[in-house]
Amino acid sequence: MELLRQLYKVHSPSGNEKAMKRFVRKYIRRHIPDVKIRTDRKGNLYIIKGVAETYPCIAAHLDQVQREHSKDFTLIETKGLIFGYSPRSRKQEGLGADDKNGIWIALKCLEKYDTLKVVFFVEEETGCQGSNQADMDFFMDCRFVIQPDRRGYKDLITSIGWMELCSDEFLKASGYESFSYKTTEGLMTDILALKERGLEISCINLSCGYYEPHTDNEFTVKKDLLNCLKLVEHIIENCTDIYLHSCLDMKCLMEADEYETARDEVFEILGGDDTLGFEDIYQFLKPYFPNLTRNDFIRIYLEYYNPESEESEDIWETGSINDKV
Template sequence: MNYKLLKQLYKIHSKSGFEGEIITFICKWTSKNVPNSKLDLDWNTGNIYITKGKSETYPCIVAHLDQVQEHHPTDFIAIETRDLIFGYSHKERKFCGLGADDKNGIWLALKCLQRFDEIKVAFFVSEEVGCIGSSKAKMDFFEDCRFVIQPDRRGSNDLVTSISGLSLCSDEFIKDIQPQMFGYKETYGLMTDIEQLKEQGLNVSCVNLSCGYYEPHTDNEYTDKKDLLNCLRFIEHIISNCKKTYRHKAEYDERAYLNFAYSSWDIYDELFEIIREALLADPTLTPSDIYAFYGTDYPFTMDDFAMVYEDAMNEILYEKQEDWQ
């Protein structure tokens, strides 16, 4: 697999509200590499809608254009090893965030746009600061979609089928996509564009998939190529085999909501480890910095983040005391 396109996407810094360069790149790339597609750029929002082929119904992939990282050194380079891709600045002698959340999703969408004859793709601005782009989506674009896939989840095997108790897809869709073949398992998730679309009346099944990025929103972010490729194969499998429309009306599932609520400690543990690693890498980070990085990814308030931050800092100090003794 050639990852040249992915590394080109990583090279573009596209923090929320400043997505112009990546919008231009995607429009030019699509015009050159998928000339038989129809591209609609919404000049009011920056959202991009692409349709390839003529069909009664289409598979659809969505991803967001923005990234959290505020800084991108001028000599940023995406370094590819046998297994991983990570960002680095030789001038600053430090690792740099890739923006793999969600440039991995963009790459997956563009790869499928090249491969399949009939497909729809949408890219939204400013997901990281509250799903601003998808909140202004052209919903008629999705009226002839069979299902919607968003690859916008860290890790390798999460199949997000509910968000904060809001069910995203039908049992029939979950059965037909055969997630176990690719090592994926159902789980709940947090805010992202498909949740926003469902709340605005999207009436087909949606899922959010892990797409191989790790330590998102930090300078230590990296992509595991094997996990990213597995996600691509899973999406290709779904598109190739799921030819009917999987209707689903958004509703709050009491069981899913309770599972989400009772799993708060699991979320706490996950956030604790992320904050701890971030502080070890940069002890100058404040609770406000942490909240700016992760506030849209976790169902916690600023006070909650401050509490987890304090817990993580106390553990780091305790471990240092142990080392001194």
């Protein structure tokens, strides 16, 4: 675990990841031969080891939320737990295990395997700014992307919001259940940004053993981190196909389903009180249907009152909708 301890001691707040990038480059030069590293304008790191027709790919982010990192920051290990501590102030300080645990897994895999791609993104914690400006050509010969960047020990994220991330074929091949993982929904992270930008291979996000992220009480359970590493290794060794997955068509279907659900809600509300104006309906329901536009709600509102009338069609086509809603 010496590498993990070294990572925890590097302070890498969002927007100032230089120290972590220096550490990663230096570690690779000293310990992992035959690796190519490049960066882009945003500061993301792209790493390729070996030559192959297709590569497994691991993603992690270089930044952490915690801004405080005392000069006397030290690590405490007890009963399989690791947490940060400042003796001078006598209080805990966050490890940045979100996502230094993911960096650790990526570097361990780079050490172990002959062919692998790794990408380290900057500024994930401030809105996935690095991945939103990533070089998408880097992923053209990847079989899948794994991002170890989730609290806890058992979550395998297969969808975020309305976006599906991976294929059933990939999930079946991954063997995740043997490692006590369960599929579930997650929150914004870099693989979501990649999928939204059109990445058409399977992606997953894995719990990697950190708890209470984004706080000074953050800690890592070593056995949970090691179990995540074992699952990642299992996937790299056994998932040798290209696991294609396009979420665009699925997203359109989901948006269509959301429209129909919103339509039912508007009709039910107006059926109970038809004195409600459009703004009343729109302001009430918009938070529940984030993928629908104002125009979507206008269409539904007009359809309720007179869906077959020529007047409704004229209102829409002439742009005089503001006179009615």
